[in-house]
Amino acid sequence: xxxTERREREQRMRRRHILAAARxxxxxxxxxxxxxxxxxxEADYKPATLYLYFQSKDELLFSLSGSLxxxxxxxxxxxxxxxxxxxxxxxxxxxxxxxxxxxLDPPVLLSLFRLQASQDFSRxxxxxxxxxNDLAQTGIRAMARVFEEGVRRGVFxxxxxxxxxxxxxxxxxGIVLWEESKRFFxxxxxxFRTTLEFALGLMTDSLVK
Amino acid sequence: xxxTERREREQRMRRRHILAAARxxxxxxxxxxxxxxxxxxEADYKPATLYLYFQSKDELLFSLSGSLxxxxxxxxxxxxxxxxxxxxxxxxxxxxxxxxxxxLDPPVLLSLFRLQASQDFSRxxxxxxxxxNDLAQTGIRAMARVFEEGVRRGVFxxxxxxxxxxxxxxxxxGIVLWEESKRFFxxxxxxFRTTLEFALGLMTDSLVK
Amino acid sequence: xxxTERREREQRMRRRHILAAARxxxxxxxxxxxxxxxxxxEADYKPATLYLYFQSKDELLFSLSGSLxxxxxxxxxxxxxxxxxxxxxxxxxxxxxxxxxxxLDPPVLLSLFRLQASQDFSRxxxxxxxxxNDLAQTGIRAMARVFEEGVRRGVFxxxxxxxxxxxxxxxxxGIVLWEESKRFFxxxxxxFRTTLEFALGLMTDSLVK
Amino acid sequence: xxxTERREREQRMRRRHILAAARxxxxxxxxxxxxxxxxxxEADYKPATLYLYFQSKDELLFSLSGSLxxxxxxxxxxxxxxxxxxxxxxxxxxxxxxxxxxxLDPPVLLSLFRLQASQDFSRxxxxxxxxxNDLAQTGIRAMARVFEEGVRRGVFxxxxxxxxxxxxxxxxxGIVLWEESKRFFxxxxxxFRTTLEFALGLMTDSLVK
DNA sequence: TATGAATGAGGATTCATTCAT
DNA sequence: GATGAATGAATCCTCATTCAT
Numbered sequence: 001x002x003x004t005e006r007r008e009r010e011q012r013m014r015r016r017h018i019l020a021a022a023r024x025x026x027x028x029x030x031x032x033x034x035x036x037x038x039x040x041x042e043a044d045y046k047p048a049t050l051y052l053y054f055q056s057k058d059e060l061l062f063s064l065s066g067s068l069x070x071x072x073x074x075x076x077x078x079x080x081x082x083x084x085x086x087x088x089x090x091x092x093x094x095x096x097x098x099x100x101x102x103x104l105d106p107p108v109l110l111s112l113f114r115l116q117a118s119q120d121f122s123r124x125x126x127x128x129x130x131x132x133n134d135l136a137q138t139g140i141r142a143m144a145r146v147f148e149e150g151v152r153r154g155v156f157x158x159x160x161x162x163x164x165x166x167x168x169x170x171x172x173x174g175i176v177l178w179e180e181s182k183r184f185f186x187x188x189x190x191x192f193r194t195t196l197e198f199a200l201g202l203m204t205d206s207l208v209k
Numbered sequence: 210x211x212x213t214e215r216r217e218r219e220q221r222m223r224r225r226h227i228l229a230a231a232r233x234x235x236x237x238x239x240x241x242x243x244x245x246x247x248x249x250x251e252a253d254y255k256p257a258t259l260y261l262y263f264q265s266k267d268e269l270l271f272s273l274s275g276s277l278x279x280x281x282x283x284x285x286x287x288x289x290x291x292x293x294x295x296x297x298x299x300x301x302x303x304x305x306x307x308x309x310x311x312x313l314d315p316p317v318l319l320s321l322f323r324l325q326a327s328q329d330f331s332r333x334x335x336x337x338x339x340x341x342n343d344l345a346q347t348g349i350r351a352m353a354r355v356f357e358e359g360v361r362r363g364v365f366x367x368x369x370x371x372x373x374x375x376x377x378x379x380x381x382x383g384i385v386l387w388e389e390s391k392r393f394f395x396x397x398x399x400x401f402r403t404t405l406e407f408a409l410g411l412m413t414d415s416l417v418k
Numbered sequence: 419x420x421x422t423e424r425r426e427r428e429q430r431m432r433r434r435h436i437l438a439a440a441r442x443x444x445x446x447x448x449x450x451x452x453x454x455x456x457x458x459x460e461a462d463y464k465p466a467t468l469y470l471y472f473q474s475k476d477e478l479l480f481s482l483s484g485s486l487x488x489x490x491x492x493x494x495x496x497x498x499x500x501x502x503x504x505x506x507x508x509x510x511x512x513x514x515x516x517x518x519x520x521x522l523d524p525p526v527l528l529s530l531f532r533l534q535a536s537q538d539f540s541r542x543x544x545x546x547x548x549x550x551n552d553l554a555q556t557g558i559r560a561m562a563r564v565f566e567e568g569v570r571r572g573v574f575x576x577x578x579x580x581x582x583x584x585x586x587x588x589x590x591x592g593i594v595l596w597e598e599s600k601r602f603f604x605x606x607x608x609x610f611r612t613t614l615e616f617a618l619g620l621m622t623d624s625l626v627k
Numbered sequence: 628x629x630x631t632e633r634r635e636r637e638q639r640m641r642r643r644h645i646l647a648a649a650r651x652x653x654x655x656x657x658x659x660x661x662x663x664x665x666x667x668x669e670a671d672y673k674p675a676t677l678y679l680y681f682q683s684k685d686e687l688l689f690s691l692s693g694s695l696x697x698x699x700x701x702x703x704x705x706x707x708x709x710x711x712x713x714x715x716x717x718x719x720x721x722x723x724x725x726x727x728x729x730x731l732d733p734p735v736l737l738s739l740f741r742l743q744a745s746q747d748f749s750r751x752x753x754x755x756x757x758x759x760n761d762l763a764q765t766g767i768r769a770m771a772r773v774f775e776e777g778v779r780r781g782v783f784x785x786x787x788x789x790x791x792x793x794x795x796x797x798x799x800x801g802i803v804l805w806e807e808s809k810r811f812f813x814x815x816x817x818x819f820r821t822t823l824e825f826a827l828g829l830m831t832d833s834l835v836k
Numbered sequence: 837t838a839t840g841a842a843t844g845a846g847g848a849t850t851c852a853t854t855c856a857t
Numbered sequence: 858g859a860t861g862a863a864t865g866a867a868t869c870c871t872c873a874t875t876c877a878t
Contacts, residue, residue, distance in 0.1 A: 014858095036852060037851075046860050047851095047860090048859075048861080049859055051852095052858070056853080114326050160403075163408075167384070171408070174381070174384070178382055182342070184338070184342075191372065195375050198372045202412040203412055206411035206412070206414045206415045246868075254843090256870085258843070260869095265869085266870090463863080464865080466849085578825065584818065588801030588822065592799070592800040595740075596793065596800055600760065603757055613797065616786075617797075620829065621826060624832045625829065664872075673838070675841095675874085676839065679837070679838075684874090
């Protein structure tokens with residue numbers, strides 16, 4: 001019988017449904033406002049029900065952040081793996097990709113960074129935090145590969161590509177956080193893309209031979 | 210008799226003593242662990258006593274972050290105001306200053322950024338957050354002045370100096386946060402200065418005419 | 419199935435159960451002693467549970483006072499609306515009604531008046547206090563109607579019926595409070611009804627043409 | 628030496644000074660706002676100093692209420708003792724006296740009644756409450772004497788003069804409290820005197836033979 | 837006489853989580 | 858599969874009061 005299959009499929013769907021609700025709550029009420037009660041309400045469930053699909057609030061949040069981060073990482077890896085672009089072109093695309101990810105779902109990305117920025121705020125388990133961290137590292141390593149490739153191919157000057165990748169990631173994180181911090185008081189102004197492209201452009205320019 | 214003076218001095222010392230305790234707790238247990246109870250214990254007081262020196266937990270935390278941020282801002286302003294250095298030299302010193310500040314008290318700087326990164330986590334009043342934000346903005350504007358000066362004097366290419374300053378601050382924030390995040394799992398590795406100098410160096414190089 | 423119905427009915431019962439517990443605590447320990455902890459204990463719950471049935475302590479206390487006051491008001495209104503009695507007969511019944519209400523639940527009535535007597539003692543929200551006040555005013559206006567009617571029908575002399583109603587209510591309040599104050603030291607003596615009937619009788623007599 | 632005397636006199640003066648401060652605070656901030664801290668500040672002392680002149684907050688408040696209540700009582704006694712007025716004239720003067728007392732210092736009278744209305748709110752000792760109660764009773768008995776005299780002299784009908792006196796006192800208390808309760812929402816309207824005179828007038832009229 | 841410093845004793849809420857039905 | 862009901866565990870803050878100086 002395919003009933004087991006179907007059940008599993010439905011279960012996955014309900015998990016996703018809850019995650020979508022959590023994303024919405026996170027976006028609207030911030031991490032502090034994202035209580036199990038609130039998420040359940042948004043998902044049209046009662047809090048107790050959430051525990052049928054997630055072991056704990058932590059797992060739920062992790063699942064949420066993880067899926068986003070996984071997307072980021074995969075996009076970067078895909079870029080790094082492309083053979084139709086040279087290293088410089090790839091580097092030039094980095095801000096575009098990062099911006100697209102940010103535009104996709106600013107609040108969740110923000111929450112992700114906040115979560116990562118303050119592990120002790122959430123009650124997330126060290127293991128989950130570690131997993132999140134590993135995911136980010138994977139994306140960063142993919143970025144590093146782009147710069148290494150550039151050096152290898154003589155497009156970029158010799159440099160510490162790991163530091164470069166770390167810097168890009170930090171810049172990404174920092175701008176997201178700082179822009180949001182400013183927006184809290186000046187809701188209209190948005191310079192994410194401008195700032196990111198400008199800064200990343202400068203850095204890349206300097207690397208070009 | 211200077212007994213009033215002495216009393217006031219001692220009072221200030223006790224305030225500082227409590228701030229130091231808070232700093233330690235913050236460093237060791239993170240913001241979530243930094244309860245009034247815990248801080249009091251570290252300071253060898255009972256919780257009620259803390260309220261003799263600070264109106265609320267908010268004020269205590271704000272005092273902590275604020276003093277640090279004020280220091281950062283003042284250092285940057287002092288640099289911007291120097292007349293014995295040209296704009297390029299000033300820009301070159303920025304990472305040195307930022308690194309010194311970071312080395313001064315990593316946990317508090319971290320807490321500050323975490324606080325700023327997640328206003329909705331803490332219960333800090335919007336006013337206090339705003340004040341913190343303003344302080345940061347002042348520092349950023351001072352950085353922008355350095356780059357403007359460079360343009361005016363023909364040292365730097367024409368560019369959006371506000372965006373540049375924002376980028377530097379974001380980079381600073383991002384690296385602090387990301388380094389800490391990594392350190393949580395790899396306590397030994399520290400690349401703060403390396404990464405910051407490298408990234409800022411690249412950005413500045415690109416600006417030079 | 420009427421399971422939803424039953425559930426709601428049971429929920430209402432538990433609310434009432436808690437209110438009853440609060441009433442008891444209030445009667446035995448006074449308002450100061452009526453902590454959520456104490457009420458919960460009396461109701462055989464933990465404090466957190468009370469918050470399932472009431473949004474706050476205020477709402478709980480308001481609910482308690484409000485229901486009683488509503489009863490008072492309704493009784494007075496009903497009396498005022500009767501067509502089978504003339505104004506004098508209605509006035510003669512006022513002390514009977516007020517006494518019955520008092521006998522019904524002296525401690526809660528007492529708490530109500532205490533609450534009303536000392537808004538700044540309790541932490542009850544101004545809105546709730548206002549609502550309580552309005553409720554009382556409604557009852558008072560109903561009393562005034564009785565006296566107005568008497569004047570209109572030529573049973574009572576011309577007079578300020580609003581002042582009369584205020585006086586009756588004040589007398590009611592004052593006697594409840596004062597009797598209770600005396601009882602605190604002389605638990606046996608109870609003159610509530612005697613005093614009320616006597617005083618109200620005198621006042622009414624004077625109004626009769 | 629008269630130094631002991633002088634010391635005692637000064638001590639009494641300082642006690643009075645503190646009481647005056649307490650009265651003011653009570654008037655401005657209500658009972659809940661009347662903390663030792665606040666009273667001390669008003670008296671230009673530090674909280675600890677208050678304890679040199681009063682054993683406890685209770686004693687302070689008691690002292691305050693007591694002195695007022697004593698004044699009330701004495702006035703009533705004086706009235707009752709006058710030989711130049713007949714019982715009816717004395718009765719007619721009662722509302723005038725009560726109004727004068729109320730006008731003298733509404734907030735303190737209010738606080739007194741509130742205190743009396745809710746012994747369990749304050750932490751005042753039973754002994755102090757008892758003493759307050761006794762004082763009130765003395766005043767009430769003096770009022771009763773007026774009515775008894777009236778009966779004896781054939782001015783008033785036969786009646787329970789104790790109940791009458793209780794009623795007057797209750798009316799007094801009730802109007803003070805209820806007027807204040809209304810004023811909380813309608814600060815302008817003041818009907819104290821009107822209502823009291825009207826009600827007391829009615830009651831007295833009925834007693835006249 | 838005055839007070840700076842410190843504290844004991846509470847008290848209201850919030851929220852993730854469990855479990856019988 | 859869903860949930861109503863209940864709770865354990867925290868956490869901030871207030872105020873009268875004491876006592877050494």
